[in-house]
Amino acid sequence: MTIDVLVEVNVGSQNQIFTYAVNHQLRDKIKKGIRVTVPFGSRKLEGFVININDNNIDVDYELKEIINVVDENPVLNTELLELGQYMSELYLSPLIHCYQTMLPVALKAKKKTKINIKIEKYISLNKDKEEINEYISNNKSMLQNNILLQIIQLERVRKKDVDNQNVLRTLLNKGLLKEEEEEVYRLQSNDISNKDYHKLTDDQAKVVNSFFSGSKGVYLLHGVTGSGKTEVYMNIIDRVLHEGKNAIVLVPEIALTAQLVTRFQNHFGNEVAILHSRLSDGEKYDEWRKIEREEVSIVIGARSAVFAPLSNIGVIIIDEEHETTYKQENSPRYHALDIAIYRAKKHDAKVMLGSATPSLESYARAKKGYYGLLELKNRINGKDLPEVFVVDMQSSIQKGYRLLSLELINKIKERLERKEQVMILLNRRGYSNFLTCPNCGYTYKCPHCDITMTYHKTSDTLRCHYCGYADKRRIECPECHAKGLKDFGIGTERIEEEIKSLFTGVRIIRMDLDTTTKKGAHNKIIKDFENHKYDILLGTQMIAKGLDFDRVTLVGVINADMSLNIPDFRSSERTFQLLSQVAGRSGRKDTEGEVLLQTFDNDHYVIEKVKNHDYIGFYNKEMQVRRKLFYPPYCFIAMIRILSKDYEYGFDISKKIGAYLRKQLPNNIVLGPTMANVFKVNNIYRFVCLIKYRDKEEIYQSLNEINKHYDNNHKLKLEVDINPMRM
Ligand SMILES: [Zn+2]
Ligand SMILES: [Zn+2]
Numbered sequence: 001m002t003i004d005v006l007v008e009v010n011v012g013s014q015n016q017i018f019t020y021a022v023n024h025q026l027r028d029k030i031k032k033g034i035r036v037t038v039p040f041g042s043r044k045l046e047g048f049v050i051n052i053n054d055n056n057i058d059v060d061y062e063l064k065e066i067i068n069v070v071d072e073n074p075v076l077n078t079e080l081l082e083l084g085q086y087m088s089e090l091y092l093s094p095l096i097h098c099y100q101t102m103l104p105v106a107l108k109a110k111k112k113t114k115i116n117i118k119i120e121k122y123i124s125l126n127k128d129k130e131e132i133n134e135y136i137s138n139n140k141s142m143l144q145n146n147i148l149l150q151i152i153q154l155e156r157v158r159k160k161d162v163d164n165q166n167v168l169r170t171l172l173n174k175g176l177l178k179e180e181e182e183e184v185y186r187l188q189s190n191d192i193s194n195k196d197y198h199k200l201t202d203d204q205a206k207v208v209n210s211f212f213s214g215s216k217g218v219y220l221l222h223g224v225t226g227s228g229k230t231e232v233y234m235n236i237i238d239r240v241l242h243e244g245k246n247a248i249v250l251v252p253e254i255a256l257t258a259q260l261v262t263r264f265q266n267h268f269g270n271e272v273a274i275l276h277s278r279l280s281d282g283e284k285y286d287e288w289r290k291i292e293r294e295e296v297s298i299v300i301g302a303r304s305a306v307f308a309p310l311s312n313i314g315v316i317i318i319d320e321e322h323e324t325t326y327k328q329e330n331s332p333r334y335h336a337l338d339i340a341i342y343r344a345k346k347h348d349a350k351v352m353l354g355s356a357t358p359s360l361e362s363y364a365r366a367k368k369g370y371y372g373l374l375e376l377k378n379r380i381n382g383k384d385l386p387e388v389f390v391v392d393m394q395s396s397i398q399k400g401y402r403l404l405s406l407e408l409i410n411k412i413k414e415r416l417e418r419k420e421q422v423m424i425l426l427n428r429r430g431y432s433n434f435l436t437c438p439n440c441g442y443t444y445k446c447p448h449c450d451i452t453m454t455y456h457k458t459s460d461t462l463r464c465h466y467c468g469y470a471d472k473r474r475i476e477c478p479e480c481h482a483k484g485l486k487d488f489g490i491g492t493e494r495i496e497e498e499i500k501s502l503f504t505g506v507r508i509i510r511m512d513l514d515t516t517t518k519k520g521a522h523n524k525i526i527k528d529f530e531n532h533k534y535d536i537l538l539g540t541q542m543i544a545k546g547l548d549f550d551r552v553t554l555v556g557v558i559n560a561d562m563s564l565n566i567p568d569f570r571s572s573e574r575t576f577q578l579l580s581q582v583a584g585r586s587g588r589k590d591t592e593g594e595v596l597l598q599t600f601d602n603d604h605y606v607i608e609k610v611k612n613h614d615y616i617g618f619y620n621k622e623m624q625v626r627r628k629l630f631y632p633p634y635c636f637i638a639m640i641r642i643l644s645k646d647y648e649y650g651f652d653i654s655k656k657i658g659a660y661l662r663k664q665l666p667n668n669i670v671l672g673p674t675m676a677n678v679f680k681v682n683n684i685y686r687f688v689c690l691i692k693y694r695d696k697e698e699i700y701q702s703l704n705e706i707n708k709h710y711d712n713n714h715k716l717k718l719e720v721d722i723n724p725m726r727m
Contacts, residue, residue, distance in 0.1 A: 001027055002063060004051035005038050008096045008109060014711060015088070015095045017050065021063040033074030033081055035109050037067040046109040048076060048099055075107040077309055079346060086342060092703055092720045093332035101332055102307035104275075106285035115285045119181050121159035123168065125151055126178035135176060143167045151177065185286040187274065200235060204228055207374045208235050211352060216372035218341060220321070220362050221354040223376030224385060224613070225584020229354045230260055232376075233317050234267055236352065241271070241297055245314025245349070249300045250336055252323035254278065257546045258523050260319070261300055268298055275301030275308060278519060303328060306336045306343070313347040316340040320545060321353035321362055322577055324725040333721045337362075356584060356615070357577040360626065363619055364633040379588075386555070386586040386593035388611040390602050403490060403498045408556045408596050416503060416535055420591065421551040424499070424538045425582045426492050426558040429512040430454035433489025435462065435473070439482035444474075450680035456514070457493050467682045495558060496538055511539035544582040550589035555582055560597040561604060567677055568727040569631045572606050576618050579610040630669065632723070635692040638699060639724040640706065641676065642687040644716040653716055654687035657706060661691060664702040668693045677727060688727075696722075 001022050009016050020038050022030055030036075035046050044067060076084070076099060084098040091098075100108050106115035125132060129152060136145050144167055151157060159179060162168045171177045200208065211219050223229045237247045249264065251257040254276035265272055273287045273296040290296045291308050299308040303326055306316070318326065318340060326336040337353070344351045353362055353371070366373040379385065389407065396405040404412075415422050434452035435444045444453045446464035453462035453471065461470045476483055492512050499508055511525045522542075529537045530549060537543055537552075563575045579597065587593020599607055609618035627634050640657060644650030654673030661670045672689035679686060693699045703720050710718045 001030070002053045003030060003036070003049050003066070004053070005036060005047040005066070006050050006096050006099070006109075007038065007040060007045045007047035008100065009040070009045070014708070017095075018047075019053075019063060021065045023065050026066065026069055029069045029072070031074050033076035033078070034072075035070035035075060035107075037070060039064050039067060044111070046070060046111060048096075048109055050081065075103060079343070080307065080309065083307075083339070083342065087332050087334055087339070090338065091332045091334055091722055092700070092707060093334075097331045098334075101304065101328070101334075104284040104288045105281040107288065115281050117183050118186055118282065118286070120184040122156050122180050122182055123151060123159050123162060123172075123177050124156045124180065126175055132176060141167070144171060147171060148176065185290060186280070186283045187286060200231060201228065201380060203376055203378060204232050204235070204380075207232050207376060208239070210372070210374055211236060211350065212239065214372045216350075216370075217344060218351040218353065218365075218370070219372040219374055220358055220366040221352055221374045221376065222358055222363070222366075222615070223354065223356060224379060225356045225581065226379040226381065226385075226588045227356075227376035228380040229319070229376065230263060231380075233319070233352070233354070234264070236315055236317070237268070237298060240314035243314060245312050246297045246310045247299075247314060248305060248308055248310060248316045248340075249298065250305055250316070250318045250326070250340070251300065251302060252320045252325045252545060254300075254302050257319070258526055259548055260546055264298070264300055271296055272298045272300060273308070275299060275305040277302060277304075303336045306339045313343065313349045315350050315352060316344050317352045317354065319354050321355045322357055322359040323545075324574075327723075327725040329726075331719070333719075333724070335723065335725075357580045358615075360573055360619065360622060361633045364623070381589060383587060383592050385613045386583060386595050388583060388595040388597065388613070390597050390599060390607055390611055392602050393598050393600050396598070403495060403558070404502065404556075405596075405598055408598065409502060411554050411594065411596060412499075412503065412536070412556070415554050416506065418553075419532075419551075420553045421529070421532065421534075421549060422536045422554045422556065423543055423549075423552055423582070423585055424495065424536060424556045424558065425541070425543060425578075426490065426495050426538070427540050427563060427578065428454075428489070428491045428559070429493070429514055429540055430463070430465075430491035431457040431493040431497075432487035432491060435485045435487050437477035437480065437482055438484065438486050440477060440480040442477050442479040444471075444485075448681070448683050449678065451678055454491060455487055457497070458514070466678060490558065492538055492540060499536060499538070506536060507534045508536040508538055509534040511537060511542050513540070513542075516542070541578055541582075544578055544585070547585055548588055549585065552585055553587055553591050553593045555586040555593070555595045557582060557595070557597045559599075561599040561601040561607060564601065564604060564606060569626070569629065570725075570727070572622055572625070576606045576610060576622075579606070580613070580615070583610065583613075630692060635669075635694055636696065636723060638691040638693065638703065639719075639721040639727075640689040640691075640703070641719040641721065642673070642689070642716055643684050643719065644687075645684055646715060647685050649715055650685045650687055653710075654689065658689045660706070661689060661702060664705075665691065665693075665699055668699060 002019050003022055004017050004019055006017050030052060032049055032052060034049050036049055037044055037046055080102055084095055087098040088095040132148055136148055139145055143164055147167060172179060221229060240247050273290045275287050291299055291310055299305050299310055328334050340351050365371045391405045391407050412422055432455045435455060444462055446453055446469050448469055449464055449466045451464060451466050453464055455462055460473055462473055463470045477485060492510055496510050509525055516522050528534060560579055564571055583595040586595050605621050642650055642654045658673050669692040673687040676686035676688045691699055
């Protein structure tokens with residue numbers, strides 16, 4: 001018997017599969033999808049068994065034998081093994097990356113990732129109750145008797161919950177009690193589920209019925225903010241569970257969607273497993289095992305939860321389907337939506353995509369009839385969507401209001417008086433964007449990246465948001481030594497300071513990357529704001545998604561048009577989505593809400609469509625732009641990134657790649673090389689070539705050729721990104 005083992009060694013884009021012999025003692029233990037330890041040069045590596053050959057293959061060298069078997073049962077089942085192959089071809093990624101990305105750390109093929117199973121010790125009676133009672137009646141030790149009585153009553157207690165461990169030891173030694181070990185999960189779920197919830201509105205019921213009765217594989221639920229998409233999801237899952245099937249629910253980022261997760265846990269109790277990046281390795285391992293052992297029927301999680309080894313899947317739901325977090329930026333550069341559709345087909349399941357602001361691609365597919373289109377046009381509270389006001393900051397600054405306009409200040413004041421809550425969005429953290437010398441124009445840039453440094457007042461440092469480099473703030477210009485460097489641009493820290501100075505005693509909490517590094521910090525901020533410990537929640541895009549606060553009646557956005565200037569063909573779409581999402585946080589319960597956008601570019605169509613809550617209008621306008629410039633959804637994009645520490649060399653190779661692609665692909669549009677938007681990160685220069693294509697068969701061969709050609713080139717790194725989410 002020989003086996004093919006896939007190992008992770010850094011040899012570029014090719015699949016690293018090696019054949020090994022198996023000695024007699026280990027033969028019975030070999031299964032496809034388990035991990036084995038193999039000799040590799042002078043090293044030992046773990047790898048996945050991906051093929052078993054019963055006959056010895058003929059080679060003119062002696063096959064090495066595997067060293068050991070790591071798993072009793074496969075960590076990759078047949079479905080995941082096949083899925084990896086599919087991903088590897090679709091995204092031109094090494095197969096090993098595909099498998100590693102599917103698995104929690106504890107199950108990846110890596111050395112030294114042993115994660116232990118958590119064991120809990122329990123104490124129970126080791127003799128009949130009568131015998132114990134007799135012992136108690138003849139025993140003078142109150143301490144002993146108390147413990148015995150406690151255990152008679154409860155039958156079983158955790159060892160660590162027993163007050164007096166010394167006395168406990170005596171009782172164990174006497175053989176009156178016994179100790180048992182049991183495997184426990186680190187994350188404890190709710191054992192009580194509360195199946196009754198609000199009755200669906202007619203609109204919601206219609207959506208659920210169409211979803212089940214329709215013939216499409218994928219449905220797009222376009223529902224305005226506050227229209228009750230979560231109830232629809234829960235109802236669909238109830239029905240799927242009732243049919244004996246299972247469900248996967250994907251959310252953009254679990255820390256930011258804590259409220260939705262809580263609702264699912266309250267409703268479905270211990271049927272739910274949770275998978276996301278903020279769990280510890282041990283917690284992830286435990287959740288994975290709950291799923292494998294079929295102890296749960298619903299998996300909720302971020303992107304990678306799409307790989308949950310659930311059997312018999314009935315539905316895969318992707319909430320906020322337009323979010324870019326569903327795309328992985330590292331190899332394999334997969335999109336969870338592709339994987340969901342692939343898995344759903346295998347399971348004969350359906351996919352539901354939900355959003356108030358669907359991606360242009362998804363909405364176009366729905367309009368063309370590839371996806372079914374379902375709509376929720378009204379808010380569940382029966383109220384209108386919040387009224388949106390636009391303030392021109394050009395004239396506000398002339399009136400002397402540079403950061404917060406007089407209009408916004410007055411509206412905040414009203415809310416504070418009425419004991420209502422306010423959310424303020426500014427999608428930039430820190431205090432100010434950059435420091436410049438008014439004398440010579442010198443601007444502080446990160447020495448390792450092509451990016452200006454952001455000033456953080458709390459720590460009095462300049463920081464690079466790309467590589468994390470930090471430097472003390474200077475008073476003097478390093479070029480001309482003039483004093484009085486000026487700061488420009490505003491961040492959340494600055495607005496926090498401004499609000500505190502305008503409204504004395506105001507209770508404001510800031511939520512951005514800087515205030516949420518600790519585990520659980522997000523949840524605490526959200527809970528505290530929910531419980532009205534604060535009047536104002538100020539934050540970056542983190543506060544825009546999925547949150548539901550009853551008392552919020554005003555949402556203010558500072559620099560609402562800022563992201564329109566990002567050089568990316570999706571910048572209008574992203575801005576529309578962000579502004580619509582955050583506007584949707586206002587007036588979700590009994591009181592109608594208002595939204596105020598501070599902009600410099602009030603006439604931009606994105607601002608106008610947000611003001612009118614006009615997704616369809618935005619879609620039509622933006623589709624015209626995309627058609628004219630020939631961008632998705634009118635084509636697909638493949639991006640080739642060339643990374644090198646050597647500028648000249650990187651640029652030279654990029655030009656060669658561009659020329660090669662133009663020659664090979666005369667029917668497609670090849671752009672570049674150009675410099676990436678952020679041209680240098682961590683001292684590595686980045687060049688980009690783009691292919692706009694309609695038929696992937698045509699371009700994949702050329703991309704594979706390039707990949708192969710530069711595999712062993714140590715002076716540069718090549719990244720192929722199919723349908724990149726960032727330009
Ligand atoms: Zn200067
Ligand atoms: Zn940097």
